[in-house]
Amino acid sequence: MSYRQDLPPAGGFEAVKYKRNxxxxxxxxxxxxGGVTALCSFGFYRLGLGNLERRExxxxxxxxxxHLVPLLMAEGDRATHALNQRGLAIExxxxxxxxxWVPGQSVYNNARYYTRDTDGPGI
Structure with a gap:
């Protein structure tokens, strides 16, 4: 019996590809x-514009x-006067x-106690 040895092909094996391609x-x-820098710059620019508008x-x-304070104070005075007049009518x-009994007159005989409608001492 004759033995046959396993040999490489004629011309040899091809090279093993081990590099990542x-x-x-x-x-x-x-x-x-550069893109991130440009995007952040644009965002800060828009933030600055928004801050200016918010401040304005x-x-x-x-x-x-x-400018509304005098109007609101007048409305409050009007409401207080109407409330006092209703209270006086009920009394x-x-x-x-x-x-x-004198309606609207303070029930206290001491000048320390007074209502805002009377000419009592100032606060």
Missing amino acids: LPLKGPGALVIL LQREKTWARI TDLMKDVKG
């Missing part, structure tokens, strides 16, 4: 860094409130049978 995918690091709206709101109706 990955294709380049996507932009490079500098392009990404706050100033406008403040001035509107300042007059309730105490009409009491002799010597």
Whole structure:
């Protein structure tokens, strides 16, 4: 019996491919860094514009409130006067049978206690 030895093919085996052959995918690091920088710069620019607009709206709101203060005080005075007049009318109706009762007059004989409607001492 004759033995046959297993030998390489004529011309030898082809080279073993051991290197990574990955294709380049996507932009490079500098392009990404430039894009992020541009995006952040644009965002800060828009933030600055928004801050300016917000500050202007706050100033406008403040001035509107300042100009409304006299109107609101007059409305409060009007409401207080109407409330006092209603209270005086109710007091007059309730105490009409009491002799010597003066509606609206303070029930205290001391100048320390007074209502805002009377000419008492200042606070």
